[in-house]
Amino acid sequence: MATEASIYQTLTEIFHDVFVREDIQLRPDLKAADVEGWDSFKQIEIIVAAEQRFGIRLNSREMDSLTCVGDLARVIEQKLPEG
């Protein structure tokens, strides 16, 4: 099973690709207002990239419920297959 640390590691790579910056440190409470350029279009880019990398799908309700990085990491952890 994917550990929280490995989920954060993959998400960090995604954030670095999306914002083309290496200096973004992910924490559970990091939210759009904290990162320059994190608009609704980047938000979807992050979600779609996470769906691809983790092989999962988020439904509309889950997409709407995301307020910070911690929310996204939790949804991913729930959706990943056990074992």
Add this chain to the structure above:
Amino acid sequence: MSELPWLAGLPDARQRIRALGGAGPAAWELALELAGSRLDFLLTNALDTVIRRRFPAPPADSTLKPVRLAILGSGTFAHLHGAIRVAGLRHALWIELYECAFGQYRQELQDPASALHRFQPTAILIALDGYHLAAGVNAAMDASSCAQELDSVRARIHQTWTDARAAFQCPILHQTVLPVFPDVLGSNEHRLPGSRCHFLQQLNQSLRPMADASGVDLVAIDTVIGQDGIAQWHDPTLWHHAKQEIAPQAAPHYGDLVVRVLAARQGLSRKCLVLDLDNTLWGGVIGDDGLDGIVLGQGSAQGETFVAFQIYVKELARRGVILAVCSKNDETNALEVFDQHPDMILRRADIACFCANWSDKAHNLREIARQLNIGIDSLVFVDDNPFERELVRRELPEVAVPELSDDPATFAQTVSDAGYFESIAITEEDLARSAQYIGNSNREASRKSATDLRSYLEDLQMRLLWKRFDRVGLQRIVQLINKSNQFNLTTRRYTPEQVLEVMADPKAFGLQLRLLDRFGDNGVIAIVIGRLRDGHDLVLDTWLMSCRVLGRQVEQATLAVIVGVAESLGATRLVGEYVPTKKNDMVRDHYASLGFTVEHQDPSGASRSILEMAGFVPQQTSIAIIDETVT
């Protein structure tokens, strides 16, 4: 498709994109190289971000044509901007983008003070979403009200075209509608007049004649979705969430579809398809397998796939694409197939420029462009061999070189998917063009290669693994000895028993040599048989090599191996024989070029050459030689 499979991937694309920000004068070349490589949507956007930070405008000496593209759409397109700009670089366009405020395109079009008018577009893309366009129909409606609704939607679109043209006098592109609706009836959906699904199909169909009459160019996304499936392009969740009708994953493909039409309007589409021969137009190697031995035509599945590819190529030629041949072959052998093979679809008269020789392909492609008097950037080069593809990409980045799978059945679709020959109109002139070029072309003798191969060969990380003949390799050894005709000094054939005799003879040796490079294992590519005479002469009874590895210094490396083995048998001289045949003219000067002295030559051309091993210094090559018997 989410990535563009005809483009070659770069193993370290992410690092290179990061490096671009700090790169010096080479940054622009690197940017263009990355734009021409296979990237997913995320890296495509990252590349666009870095390029825009680094280059607010293209360098002064760049030849990119500037385009100011305004998108008039009913959904959101911000997530596609990066991919459109990057596709622009791939097609020699520098694109600046403007997107009308959400849902505001009609107002902006009509208001001369709007941001759209201030932007002064030089091209317009109109892209209306299926949800809005079909809003006026439902399954309960009768046929006449549906027909009325279709007319009214068409009139609205037509009015937008008219307004856009009046305001900007520039090319107008119209993206056909995505088939976003699931059916409600099934296979016979068309029998339900009010079906939204059918309504969009009808609209898309009627857009064709409408666009032709108005001089509008279509971006036929509905046709592409017919091949890929709607799920590759549209995600209802994202539509409802963010009004993105095109899913972000499809951005690279969308960008390319739009830009290839823009480029076609600028006259930047490719003009000439250059074809390799062996294993591209037919199966096998004509020089070795002969006219009866190559795989082409009915009777085998593989032979039929090559015919199907040739038919596709012929269709391209019929509509005005120029054809050329660039092949490592003897010209006589190659032409014989075009003139005499009963299953060939392409004939000599279809080929405007025929380049079959042993020079490197980058050199020959330059020559083809020169003879046809077209730019090198007009060429598309199709070759089954990854070594040749990579060489041409490196030496001539302007030439488009599609990645191909190892299944020839896919070649036609790949060339089509890549959209190299996108055309917006067909004229009488197009249909006559091929013939014209053929008339103008003359097959001049090729000059010496100017291409510097050294660095490319270094990068290939070639390893030549050699060992004596063994029973495991027996079958392949016998096959090579009896099949190779071109690079074969003596063309002596051996039965398996005779090969076993060589293995048992203490005064003889048989060598099998394998070549590995970063593309993989080329298998056993050379065979040498030597026999000791009079205690000090080592006679090279047989030396043959696969033509696939020509031009890679394998001959020089092989000689170094031979000298080592000959010394271990106590020999002091090598004796090389050349026995001319109809097919081995290419190795006539093989021994002389390796530093042997010609001792005897008879009128038939047969010769005997000597190398004194005492003074022999192996030539520097880019190949690591590895003795497999000790590893």
